[in-house]
Amino acid sequence: MNKWLSILGTLTVIAALVGIGAFGWFSDTETSNTNTFTAGSLNLTLDGSDGTNVVKWVVGPMVPGNQPKGTFTLANTGTVAGYLDLENIVVTNQENDLIEPEASSGDVTSSVGELQDVLNLRLFVDLGCDGWISTGDVVFFNGKVGTIASNYEQNVLIPAGGTACITGIYDWWSTPDDNKAMTDSFELDLTFELGQTTGQ
């Protein structure tokens, strides 16, 4: 009996020693915790407004010789650079009254205005934000308002925290058809989009 007890005790000690040996090798650990990933932002403001429509022009009564203009200040208040485009450009014209001088000049379209046919618009990237076309400014539209396209993929780079200016200069140069535009009006809608890539 004592012999079996002795053998059992020896095996127990050996097993204990083996166990100590299994968890007792040299080792070291380092951690890589709290790794964080934060999304950037791309936030466009128009003349300081964020998410609010900006009515830039309410002009009238206009006459030949008028030259109204205005400059949009577009700011990227986000944390990543973006590219600026113009989209969803819509011109909606109104004849309003068809008065005698219009009819005498040959205006026969009682439901179609002509103001957009005599008023010229120059839209350009205004590098100096001074409201006038200067060296280096990019004129991307120069024509009668009624011929403007629905979008212009200008891809104007605006860095994070940066600004860009888009200016519109309207010119009503005297034309033989000026009288047809009396009392007429049009509404112009513009959408500015700041995209992360040039393909948007």
Add this chain to the structure above:
Amino acid sequence: MKKWMAIISLLAVTAALVGIGAFGWFSDTETSNDNTFTAGSLDLKVDGKDDPEVIHITRTNLVPGNLWATQYGGQWVIRNAGTVGGNITVTIKNLKDVENGCIEPEVSAGDITCGTEIDQGELGKGLINRVYWSLNQPPWGSLTPSFSSLVAAEDQPVTGALFHLNPGESKNAYLYMTWDSSSTDNLGQGDSVELDIEFYLEQDHP
């Protein structure tokens, strides 16, 4: 079977990611809608009428030495029914200086232009010796230039600051044609004059 399921799932995830990539770039838009541009209007009415804005007048049975109140011109109400201001220009056109035949006193006075042409009379050549325009409100005074005959006034535009009409404004425009007595008055016996008056309203220049 499990292997094919895994491949199909992988492809689906990949396709979804590609889709996200195509439509998921950052963007922001701002609008400038409802910009409106409205043209003004300039609508001249003479005595409340539109076209024709050319008035035709005929004057007969004239005599020299008429008082101021009975001069031979005319009066018209000019109104700017438009929404922008403008200046009126008036011009005498298409003058007909008609002899209507020479009677004895004319011949005796030396009238030798007795034909039927429109330039045979003498009223327009200086018997009507003062031709000018005026308005019925201050600042008082005639408009320049004034003319010493209808022939001199023909096709000569008359305008000026006094002829300005604000939107909706009306003024009475007077044409004065007076025949002051002179030694050659008998040359005009039986003569008459016809003429057109053109009223032209032009917008204020920006």
